[in-house]
Amino acid sequence: MPVRCERISDDLPGLVDGAALPEPALRHVRHCLRCQAASSRDRRVHRALGELATQAHPPPTTLYADIVGALDAASSAVPPEAHHRRRVAYVGTLAAATAAGVGGALVLAARGRRLAG
Amino acid sequence: MPTDTAALVDAARRGDRQAFDALVRATYVDTYTLAHRLTGDDDDACDVVQETYLRAYRGLDRFRGDAQFTTWLYRITANCASTHLGRRRRHRHDELDDDHPVGDLRLAHDPEGRAEHGLLRERLQRALRRLPPRLRAVVVLRDVYDLPHEAIAAELGISESAAKVRLHRARRKLRDDVFLRQLGPDDTEGDARAM
Numbered sequence: 128m129p130v131r132c133e134r135i136s137d138d139l140p141g142l143v144d145g146a147a148l149p150e151p152a153l154r155h156v157r158h159c160l161r162c163q164a165a166s167s168r169d170r171r172v173h174r175a176l177g178e179l180a181t182q183a184h185p186p187p188t189t190l191y192a193d194i195v196g197a198l199d200a201a202s203s204a205v206p207p208e209a210h211h212r213r214r215v216a217y218v219g220t221l222a223a224a225t226a227a228g229v230g231g232a233l234v235l236a237a238r239g240r241r242l243a244g
Numbered sequence: 245m246p247t248d249t250a251a252l253v254d255a256a257r258r259g260d261r262q263a264f265d266a267l268v269r270a271t272y273v274d275t276y277t278l279a280h281r282l283t284g285d286d287d288d289a290c291d292v293v294q295e296t297y298l299r300a301y302r303g304l305d306r307f308r309g310d311a312q313f314t315t316w317l318y319r320i321t322a323n324c325a326s327t328h329l330g331r332r333r334r335h336r337h338d339e340l341d342d343d344h345p346v347g348d349l350r351l352a353h354d355p356e357g358r359a360e361h362g363l364l365r366e367r368l369q370r371a372l373r374r375l376p377p378r379l380r381a382v383v384v385l386r387d388v389y390d391l392p393h394e395a396i397a398a399e400l401g402i403s404e405s406a407a408k409v410r411l412h413r414a415r416r417k418l419r420d421d422v423f424l425r426q427l428g429p430d431d432t433e434g435d436a437r438a439m
Binding site: 136137138139140141143165168169171172173175176177178179180182183184185186187190191193194195197198201202 | 261264265268269272273274276277280281286289290293294297298301302364365368369383384387388389390408409411412413415416418419422423
């Protein structure tokens with residue numbers, strides 16, 4: 128069955144970045160001026176889209192201050208270093224408690240030995 | 245204070261707010277440009293940008309440095325814009341201002357070529373605005389910002405194959421809009437005139 132333009136029209140834009148078309152579809156494109164023209168337009172649009180990456184859309188003059196203000200509000204709630212400080216305090220407390228427990232056990236063991244002797 | 249991006253990211257990770265502010269200063273124009281392209285609206289773009297930097301600030305530990313910081317930001321921006329537009333659940337079809345100042349960094353071309361190219365660019369910007377946001381997001385992220393399909397799919401919450409289908413559909417709509425919109429049924433010269 129011959130391939131018709133309509134059947135491959137949704138796949139045609141994939142050609143601009145190297146997507147593979149089935150062989151019958153490729154054969155059709157090679158002989159169809161309409162599909163070749165569409166593919167050529169796709170490539171032009173694709174190039175123009177790529178060039179948009181170098182164009183900046185100017186933001187409002189207050190945007191930077193707004194972003195920093197929002198960050199200030201957020202960081203005054205939970206500054207990232209507070210997480211770190213909390214972690215350090217937690218680990219320190221745990222270590223101190225462990226050391227106290229071990230020390231206590233040693234003292235009790237020594238006292239037990241003295242009483243036995 | 246460090247000046248290169250990697251050092252600024254490291255400093256910001258250690259809780260240096262000034263370093264993060266410097267990252268914001270270096271990237272917010274590009275982030276706003278992307279947000280504006282995705283939302284098509286000044287106010288929406290500002291909201292998306294603020295949300296993007298808040299998420300980036302809170303999630304700085306999750307940035308592994310295997311991608312560029314800007315690429316990571318683009319992904320967050322895409323996600324925020326998708327969420328924002330989803331919340332709004334309405335499409336905007338504002339007219340594009342004719343006086344958009346844009347900084348074209350390419351080398352100057354001959355006047356005729358520049359005029360032709362300017363016309364194509366203008367039509368393309370209009371066509372982008374007319375695309376439904378779901379299609380616009382995919383084509384902007386892929387063809388303008390060169391994000392991989394899997395990243396686009398992840399940030400928009402769709403499958404990779406759905407992202408590809410949307411991309412092809414968006415490209416086809418753009419092509420038809422840019423080149424065929426003003427062609428009448430018997431007007432075969434319009435295409436040449438347009439370009």
